[in-house]
Amino acid sequence: MLLSVISTLSALLLGAQARPQSYAVWAADSAIARGQGNGLTSGGATTVSYEHGEFQWGLRLLYDITGNQSYYDYILAGANRIVDSSGTIIGADYSLSAYSQDPVRTGPTFAYLYEKTGAAKWKTAMDTFHTQLMGQPRTAEGQFWHKLRYFNQGWLDGIYMGEIFYATYTNKFQPTNQTAYADIEHQFELMFSNTLQEEGAANYTGLLYHGYDYSHTAVWASADRGHSPEIWDRAMGWYMMALVDIIELWPGDTSVFLGLLRTLAPRVIDAADPESGVWWLVMTQPGRKGNYFESSGAVMFVYSILKGVRLGFLDDSDGSLVKGATKAYAYIVDNWVVENSDGTMNWLNTVSVGSLDGNGTFEYYISVNTDVNDLKGLAAFLLASIEYEKL
Numbered sequence: 001m002l003l004s005v006i007s008t009l010s011a012l013l014l015g016a017q018a019r020p021q022s023y024a025v026w027a028a029d030s031a032i033a034r035g036q037g038n039g040l041t042s043g044g045a046t047t048v049s050y051e052h053g054e055f056q057w058g059l060r061l062l063y064d065i066t067g068n069q070s071y072y073d074y075i076l077a078g079a080n081r082i083v084d085s086s087g088t089i090i091g092a093d094y095s096l097s098a099y100s101q102d103p104v105r106t107g108p109t110f111a112y113l114y115e116k117t118g119a120a121k122w123k124t125a126m127d128t129f130h131t132q133l134m135g136q137p138r139t140a141e142g143q144f145w146h147k148l149r150y151f152n153q154g155w156l157d158g159i160y161m162g163e164i165f166y167a168t169y170t171n172k173f174q175p176t177n178q179t180a181y182a183d184i185e186h187q188f189e190l191m192f193s194n195t196l197q198e199e200g201a202a203n204y205t206g207l208l209y210h211g212y213d214y215s216h217t218a219v220w221a222s223a224d225r226g227h228s229p230e231i232w233d234r235a236m237g238w239y240m241m242a243l244v245d246i247i248e249l250w251p252g253d254t255s256v257f258l259g260l261l262r263t264l265a266p267r268v269i270d271a272a273d274p275e276s277g278v279w280w281l282v283m284t285q286p287g288r289k290g291n292y293f294e295s296s297g298a299v300m301f302v303y304s305i306l307k308g309v310r311l312g313f314l315d316d317s318d319g320s321l322v323k324g325a326t327k328a329y330a331y332i333v334d335n336w337v338v339e340n341s342d343g344t345m346n347w348l349n350t351v352s353v354g355s356l357d358g359n360g361t362f363e364y365y366i367s368v369n370t371d372v373n374d375l376k377g378l379a380a381f382l383l384a385s386i387e388y389e390k391l
């Protein structure tokens with residue numbers, strides 16, 4: 001009794017010792033201790049949430065690395081909250097007819113659980129998302145609209161939300177469907193060509209604007225090409241993560257995706273702030289008053305670049321990509337990870353949202369608040385840390 005009191009006390013006093021060696025483990029265990037990413041909102045309602053899908057993707061990788069069953073159980077419990085025993089998606093905020101790509105990001109979790117358990121319910125739930133995508137409204141060129149209510153709009157975010165699931169589903173159930181594969185590839189290309197910042201633009205980065213309106217009617221749409229005015233770090237981060245993830249799971253010729261990744265990765269590194277090594281929230285306006293270094297985009301870039309190099313998708317013979325990513329990672333852990341007295345960590349400085357629902361201006365992006373422990377950033381920190389720890 002006395003001994004256990006002493007050991008509990010010393011564990012409390014030596015809180016630092018309770019901290020895992022691995023930032024990936026620390027990030028995951030801290031989010032789990034707070035009940036994040038478990039299929040419920042903080043208010044307790046069920047939610048079919050892309051950030052839960054993103055976190056579950058990281059937990060799956062961490063389960064493979066550590067063998068800690070708790071990670072698998074947490075994924076399963078979270079997904080069971082939003083899919084009933086018959087396979088109906090019961091998350092309170094899901095509506096197929098809204099044609100939002102965001103909830104579809106939980107689809108890869110269903111695919112994973114289908115593989116692991118063989119339970120038909122996960123196939124049924126995947127079929128619902130696939131049915132949605134097959135009816136998803138599109139631009140005349142074939143790009144999925146981000147949501148039904150965003151008329152003719154493609155957003156970079158949607159590539160991460162919809163296409164990874166689309167490819168996963170096709171691999172599993174329609175592996176000879178060349179139409180589907182060509183469609184997915186085309187959507188990456190359309191997004192790239194319609195949002196690419198052209199040479200000669202002020203503050204040229206060669207990266208991608210947040211989105212475009214094919215009909216050029218949105219208040220933010222440029223008159224010439226319909227793109228939004230600013231390059232937002234997290235949107236660019238979603239697109240980069242989607243590229244490395246799709247190449248990894250693509251069954252055929254990956255040259256189109258490799259071409260996009262090899263074009264963008266060095267530009268991402270070049271766009272980093274030279275001193276800190278991380279990136280501005282609004283990448284098109286470096287150093288402007290009100291702009292700041294944002295954490296979710298940074299970890300998405302680190303993940304994408306380190307994974308791209310590790311798997312040989314990116315050639316880093318001069319070392320500049322890994323050098324840039326590891327410099328950023330050092331800033332990230334020094335500035336955005338803080339230890340709590342209970343041994344968990346907090347994650348700082350992730351902007352809560354960035355949407356093209358409003359006017360898309362610099363003033364808009366910088367007016368949005370940042371959150372502590374925002375899962376969109378924290379889940380990407382888990383992913384970036386998994387890659388960093390593999391170096």
Ligand SMILES: *[C@@H]1O[C@H](CO)[C@@H](O)[C@H](O)[C@H]1NC(C)=O
Nearest residue numbers: 028029032033068069070071
């Ligand atoms: C396994 O993960 C759980 C959930 O995060 C954590 O509480 C536990 O300490 C981990 N177990 C080991 C042996 O690392």
Ligand SMILES: *[C@@H]1O[C@H](CO)[C@@H](O)[C@H](O)[C@H]1NC(C)=O
Nearest residue numbers: 134174177178179180181183
């Ligand atoms: C192949 O994919 C396309 C586009 O996703 C779809 O419309 C079509 O029904 C699929 N064909 C088969 C045989 O599954």
Ligand SMILES: *[C@@H]1O[C@H](CO)[C@@H](O)[C@H](O)[C@H]1NC(C)=O
Nearest residue numbers: 202203284285286287288289
């Ligand atoms: C270029 O960057 C500067 C510095 O952030 C900013 O003040 C200016 O508005 C930017 N120009 C454009 C066209 O975005």
Ligand SMILES: *[C@@H]1O[C@H](CO)[C@@H](O)[C@H](O)[C@H]1NC(C)=O
Nearest residue numbers: 358359360361363364365367
């Ligand atoms: C755009 O929206 C932001 C708030 O979201 C506002 O501060 C700004 O004044 C708006 N700009 C224009 C040009 O309407």
